[in-house]
Amino acid sequence: MKAEIIEEISRYIALDKNSLLDKGIESLLKEKKRGVMLDRLEILSRYKVSSAEELERKIREGEIEEHPAWEDLIALENLDSALEKINGYLASLSAST
Structure with missing residues (x-):
């Protein structure tokens, strides 16, 4: 079932499955990075420090x-x-594409 959906999405956005996987992982990592950066900023601003x-x-x-x-x-x-x-991880993904 998942393989069929992945195949359909791949065709829909005109990306091969490997590229789709790479883009998906990259998007998830960037989303995680945004969350970590927000948590970090919250702590830094609480104490009015920069590091x-x-x-x-x-x-x-x-x-x-x-x-x-x-x-x-x-x-x-x-x-x-x-x-x-x-x-x-993001640098490794960029280097491999």
Whole structure:
């Protein structure tokens, strides 16, 4: 059933199945990237900083209360790692086309 639908969509938009798959993965990665970037921006704006490093510095210097800032810093670092991974996947997809 899925194969038939994929074939029909492929014909409808005039793309071969591999290109359709590539475009679909790229779109999903870009959507995920937008979500990660929004989450990252929310944390950065909450503390009026532009990076995880700046947030950490402000916590250490006592400009920002430690709780919940440390937890947010960990979340921010995880979001930065996720962005790196997504960007790597997108670069790999671009290089292979």
